[in-house]
Amino acid sequence: MKDGYWLVGFQYELTGYLYSLGRIPRCKSAMLKHLKPGDKVLVAGVGHGTEAIEASRLGADVTAVDLSETMLSHFRRRIEKEKPPKEIRVIHDDIFNIKDTGHYDMVIANFFLNVFSETRVVEVANHLGSLTKPDGYFVVGEFVLPVEKGWRGVLQKINWYLAISFYSATTEAVFHPVWNYPALVEGSGCKIEDIEYFKIFDTNLYWSILGKKTGR
Ligand SMILES: C[S@@+](CC[C@H](N)C(=O)[O-])C[C@H]1O[C@@H](n2cnc3c(N)ncnc32)[C@H](O)[C@@H]1O
DSSP, X not given: OOOTTTTTGGGHHHHHXXXXXXXXXXXXXXXXXXXXXXXXXXXXXXXXXXXXXXHHHTTOEEEEEESOHHHHHHHHHHHHHHOOSSXXXXXXXXXXXXXXXXXXXXXXXXXXXXXXXXXXXXHHHHHHHHHEEEEEEEEEEEEXXXXXXXXXXXXXHHHHHHHHHHHHHHSSOOOOOXXXXXXXXXXXXXXXXXXXXXXXXXXXXXXXXXEEEOOO
C-alpha cells in the first residue's frame, strides 16, 4: 500500500500545532461535544489521531483508518503512551474499503478532504456521508474558504497556499484552491447544524463543520 507521508509524516502533528498556534488541534476536537458514551465513531485519514484518542476518552467506540503506515505508527505510539480507556480499532487501508453503510454515529474527516482533487473529493465526501447513520453526524475540520475582504482575505489565502504548497510537494496531496466544504457535506446528504471557527489575528482560518445525516 502506498505511503504518501513516509517523508513528512513524523512532523505532521507538531508542525500543525505550531503553524496554527494551537488552533488546528482545537478544531479537530471541537465537535466531539456531540458524542455520547458508546457512540460509534469513524475517523477517516486519522494521522496521529488527536481526536480519535479524545473520542475514546469520551467513551466512544472508535475506528480509525489511514493509508499511511508512517502516520499510523505515530498514532499507535500515542495510543501506547496515552492509553485511551477503550480500545481503538486501527485499520491500515483505503477509506473506500470501509463499507459499513449507515453504521457510524459520527464520521470525522479532519484535514482529510483537502488532499483530494476536485472530482475525487466529491466521491470521498459522498462515501463518508454514506457511512453515517441516519441522524448521525458528519464532521469536517478544515481550512476556511477565503471569503473575507482586504488583508484578512489575503491572510486566509496565504495560510492555505503555504500549507498546500508544502504538502503537495512532499506528499500525494493535490495542489488546488480551498474546496467548499459545507457544500460537500450538504451534497453527501447531511444538513449543516453548526460551524465553529478558529481565528488568528481576528481572522477565521479554520472551521469545524457539523453535518447531520438526513434520511433520504
Ligand atoms: C492531511 S493528513 C490529515 C491527518 C489527520 N486527519 C490530521 O488532521 O492530523 C491526511 C491523511 O489522510 C490519509 N489518507 C489519504 N488518502 C487516504 C485514503 N484514500 N484512505 C485513507 N486514508 C487516506 C493520509 O495518509 C494522511 O494521514
